[in-house]
Amino acid sequence: MAPDFSRYVARHNADSEIVAAALNGADIRIFLEPDETIKTRSGTERYIEALELPHLIVRDGAMWATQRNLVSEPVSPGIVGETYFAYFTGLDIFASVSYPANTAVMKPTRAQIMSTGRYKRLRWIARGQFEAVYDSENPDRFDALVDAIEAGARFKMRVDFDNGGSQIHPVIYPFYFAKQKQIQIDTEIQYFPTFMRESRDAFLAALGADLDGFSDYQDLVKREKMMTVTASSFCAFYRVFKGARGKRIYDLSNEAVQPFARTIVYAER
Numbered sequence: 001m002a003p004d005f006s007r008y009v010a011r012h013n014a015d016s017e018i019v020a021a022a023l024n025g026a027d028i029r030i031f032l033e034p035d036e037t038i039k040t041r042s043g044t045e046r047y048i049e050a051l052e053l054p055h056l057i058v059r060d061g062a063m064w065a066t067q068r069n070l071v072s073e074p075v076s077p078g079i080v081g082e083t084y085f086a087y088f089t090g091l092d093i094f095a096s097v098s099y100p101a102n103t104a105v106m107k108p109t110r111a112q113i114m115s116t117g118r119y120k121r122l123r124w125i126a127r128g129q130f131e132a133v134y135d136s137e138n139p140d141r142f143d144a145l146v147d148a149i150e151a152g153a154r155f156k157m158r159v160d161f162d163n164g165g166s167q168i169h170p171v172i173y174p175f176y177f178a179k180q181k182q183i184q185i186d187t188e189i190q191y192f193p194t195f196m197r198e199s200r201d202a203f204l205a206a207l208g209a210d211l212d213g214f215s216d217y218q219d220l221v222k223r224e225k226m227m228t229v230t231a232s233s234f235c236a237f238y239r240v241f242k243g244a245r246g247k248r249i250y251d252l253s254n255e256a257v258q259p260f261a262r263t264i265v266y267a268e269r
Contacts, residue, residue: 002201003201003205005200005201005204005205005211007215008091008204008211008214008215009091010062010088010089010090010091010092011092011217012092012116012117012119012122012217013087013088013089013090013091013092013093013116013122014089015089015124017126018063018089018124018126019058019061019062019063019089021126022056022058022063022065022126022168023058023158023166023168024130024266025128025130025131025132025156025158025168025264025266026126026127026128026130027052027054027126027127027128027130028052028053028054028056028065028124028125028126028127029050029051029052029053029124029125029127030050030051030053030065030087030122030123030124030125031048031049031050031121031122031123031125032048032049032050032051032119032121032122033046033047033048033049033119033120033121033122034046034047034049034118034119034120035117035118035119035120035223036120038118038223038224039224040224041118048121050125051067051085052067052068053065053066053067053086053087054066054067054068054156054169054170054188055067055068055167055168055169055170055188055190055192055236056166056167056168056169057165057166057167057192057196057197058165058166058167058168059163059164059165059166059197059198059199059200060090060164060199060200060201061090061200062088062089062090062200063088063089063090064086064087064088064192064196065086065087065088065089066084066085066086066087066097066190066192066196067084067085067086068084068188068190069082069084069189069190069191082098082099083096083097083098084096084097085097086111086196087116089124090200090203091204091214092115092116092117092214092217093113093114093115093116093214094113094114094116095111095112095113095114096111096112096114097109097110097111097192097193098110098111099191099233108230108231108232108233109191109192109193109230109231109232109233110228110229110230111193111195111228111229111230111231112226112227112228112229113207113210113214113226113227113228113229114225114226115213115214115217115222115223115224115225115226116217117216117217117218117219117222117223117224118223118224128268129268129269130156130266130267130268130269131144131266131267131269132144132264132265132266133145133147133148133153133155133265133266133267134183134185134263134264134265135262135263135264135265136242136243136244136260136262136263136264137262139242139243139244140181140242142176142181142183142242144267145174145176145183145265145267146176148174148267149174149176151267153267153268153269154170154267154268155170155171155174155185155265155266155267155268156168156169156170156171156265156266157169157171157185157187157238157240157263157264157265157266158262158263158264158266159238159240159260159262159263160260160261160262160263160264161260161261162261165197167197167236167238169187169188169190169236169238170187170188171185171186171187171188171265172186172187172188173185173186174186174265181242182241182242183240183241183242184239184240184241185238185239185240185246185263185265186237186238186239187236187237187238187239188237189235189236189237189249190235190236190237191233191234191235191236192233192234192236193229193231193232193233194231194232194233194234195229195231197234206229207227207229210225210227213225213227235248235249235250237249238260239252240260240263241257244259244260244261244262244263245257245258245259245260246258246260246263
């Protein structure tokens with residue numbers, strides 16, 4: 001019998017509209033006010049912050065939203081720590097993710113999982129006005145995409161998968177080849193621990209006995225909870241052509257072209 005995780009829900013992290021907004025192309029940010037009474041923050045000054053979270057993974061109605069790679073402050077001249085923060089709508093947790101820089105693909109990652117009870121205030125924010133300018137369900141309709149490219153718009157792409165999951169990433173190269181009637185849309189590269197693309201239940205099961213420690217963000221003991229997860233990683237890079245076909249980073253050195261369930265390109269108005 002599969003374990004029942006129904007009592008493990010997000011309350012502090014909950015937002016009934018943020019996932020739908022993300023799937024429709026909105027920019028996602030999060031407003032935070034850390035709680036200065038947390039033991040590890042003892043003696044620190046009160047402050048507020050807002051983080052941009054451009055890389056998104058949605059599955060089972062829950063979303064991991066992450067900063068870009070390499071957002072941490074420099075360790076020393078010429079050395080930048082490879083660390084970013086990620087926030088989850090499916091449980092009252094967030095993660096500090098780090099990985100070594102010695103390989104281009106399949107980097108091992110180390111994620112420190114913490115309770116969002118560490119924040120006095122937390123609020124998801126959807127910003128911007130985006131419209132779908134290309135949808136693989138209408139594979140030969142390029143007019144809106146071409147207009148957006150000519151207007152110098154900012155783009156992002158949603159890639160849907162057969163397992164019901166979706167990923168949304170900023171676009172770095174939007175190409176339209178008029179003679180071939182073809183597109184090529186390349187996303188930014190982002191490294192994720194593999195648990196972020198698993199089902200919510202699989203992730204909660206992987207937390208094991210530590211899961212209960214994240215069950216109540218208001219509990220003065222449980223909000224201090226943290227655990228470290230070492231996981232394999234995957235590299236999210238997609239080069240998509242018309243008709244929901246394209247390449248992952250692992251396919252660039254060969255002729256393989258992968259089918260996706262659906263792809264949608266959004267452009268800022």
